[in-house]
Amino acid sequence: MLPHEMSRLETYALDLLRTRRKHWSLPQPFYTEEAFFEIDMKHVFGRQWIFVALSCEVPNPGDWITVEVGRDSIIILRDNDRQIRAFHNSCRHRGSRICLEHQGKAKRLVCPYHQWTYDLTGELIRTRYMEGDFDRSEFGLKPVHCENLSGYIFLCLADEAPAFDKFRADLEPFIKRQDIENAKVAYTQVLHEKANWKLVMENNRECYHCASNHPELLRTLAEFDDPTDPRVDPKYVDLMRRKNEEWDAQGVPHGPTDPNIRYRAVRLPFIDGHQSMTLDGTLACRKLMADFTDYDLGSVRMLSLPNNWNHLLSDHMMAFRVMPISAQETIVTTKWLVHKDAVEGVDYDVEKLTAVWKATNDQDKELAEWNQLGINNSRYEPGPYSAVIEMGVRDLIQWYTDELEVSLCDTLGLPPPAVSTAPTERAVYTPPPGRAPAAAPAAPAE
Numbered sequence: 001m002l003p004h005e006m007s008r009l010e011t012y013a014l015d016l017l018r019t020r021r022k023h024w025s026l027p028q029p030f031y032t033e034e035a036f037f038e039i040d041m042k043h044v045f046g047r048q049w050i051f052v053a054l055s056c057e058v059p060n061p062g063d064w065i066t067v068e069v070g071r072d073s074i075i076i077l078r079d080n081d082r083q084i085r086a087f088h089n090s091c092r093h094r095g096s097r098i099c100l101e102h103q104g105k106a107k108r109l110v111c112p113y114h115q116w117t118y119d120l121t122g123e124l125i126r127t128r129y130m131e132g133d134f135d136r137s138e139f140g141l142k143p144v145h146c147e148n149l150s151g152y153i154f155l156c157l158a159d160e161a162p163a164f165d166k167f168r169a170d171l172e173p174f175i176k177r178q179d180i181e182n183a184k185v186a187y188t189q190v191l192h193e194k195a196n197w198k199l200v201m202e203n204n205r206e207c208y209h210c211a212s213n214h215p216e217l218l219r220t221l222a223e224f225d226d227p228t229d230p231r232v233d234p235k236y237v238d239l240m241r242r243k244n245e246e247w248d249a250q251g252v253p254h255g256p257t258d259p260n261i262r263y264r265a266v267r268l269p270f271i272d273g274h275q276s277m278t279l280d281g282t283l284a285c286r287k288l289m290a291d292f293t294d295y296d297l298g299s300v301r302m303l304s305l306p307n308n309w310n311h312l313l314s315d316h317m318m319a320f321r322v323m324p325i326s327a328q329e330t331i332v333t334t335k336w337l338v339h340k341d342a343v344e345g346v347d348y349d350v351e352k353l354t355a356v357w358k359a360t361n362d363q364d365k366e367l368a369e370w371n372q373l374g375i376n377n378s379r380y381e382p383g384p385y386s387a388v389i390e391m392g393v394r395d396l397i398q399w400y401t402d403e404l405e406v407s408l409c410d411t412l413g414l415p416p417p418a419v420s421t422a423p424t425e426r427a428v429y430t431p432p433p434g435r436a437p438a439a440a441p442a443a444p445a446e
């Protein structure tokens, strides 16, 4: 899109944001239009820290992978000092893509076109036939801001990245404990969903839909993640208290993290004495992750907007990555990790490991796609998010609209708007007179 067209679109998007109803779903173009996909890629995925990969995907120096973020292909590699780095996958000669596959191993990166050669720090080290005054030091690969949060790799494509320190400090205790450097990816699932990325995330941020759609998930997962919810079964409150004491004694973090609307982590026990997110609730992997000796660690539910949620257990973990590829298409990648020394067929069985979330992902894909189809209808209009059960969606969309407004104002030279930081307060559900309280789950997110 040319700059003058983008500028008109940005003004229109800002108008729509400012006239929308707070805590209601978004106006149609945000979910349906390619022009608004461009807005999201520039102002959200182009400015924020986004989750892209796990450090154990590049375990050794020279290992590299590529990830696509909108039209950008990014190389993520481990250099000879074991540092993880990220570069634009575009040669500084005439721009060719350098790494053509999704993963590989190399001592140096060699462009396939005219063989300009870069070392693992991105420096240009070899060229042929360039005249005498050509200065290689001016033609290193363009770096991308890259943070390794105890094995979670986050990138920021902006010139200047937002602060990372508080995010790191809050989430590091949970992630560090999982020892991702000594883990391996046991299975990867890539789902191509015909739905806008915000619908995929909205669906994840509530469990309003769980009871009628996720029988496998609800065999082990408690349907809420707020221990203060008045409707939580007193037996479960008791279990949480007991488990928190045990986890404190073992130095296993349980949170929750300080309230904010961009990220959170909380460790919660499974229901009915289950140990893992499997169909029968028994362990999926006999060899536990990290140096865990206690298999009964529940799961850490961890969220980082705009594009990642996770479950971290004693025996395995799952990291989910959401990448928009067009206004109505999103790639959802799920990675299941186990200890690097766990042996397939001996310690774990991939079918058992992946059964619950494969089923859940398929169900969620269908729900998001139905949501998209309905929103494409000419009579779609925004509807309200419940303050009893969809607080996570309220927070997601609040964060999205706030950040988008900040970025649009910045680009258009307007004063910055105020933004929200506190999560939505749960409303208490009062049934209409004469009707018994609903047995509905008090479930903000899965």
Ligand code: FES
Pocket (backbone or CB within 6 Å): 091, 092, 093, 094, 095, 096, 111, 112, 113, 114, 115, 116
């Ligand atoms: S474009 Fe890479 S060497 Fe020419």
Ligand SMILES: [Fe+2]
Pocket (backbone or CB within 6 Å): 203, 204, 209, 210, 214, 360, 363, 364, 446
């Ligand atoms: Fe779901």
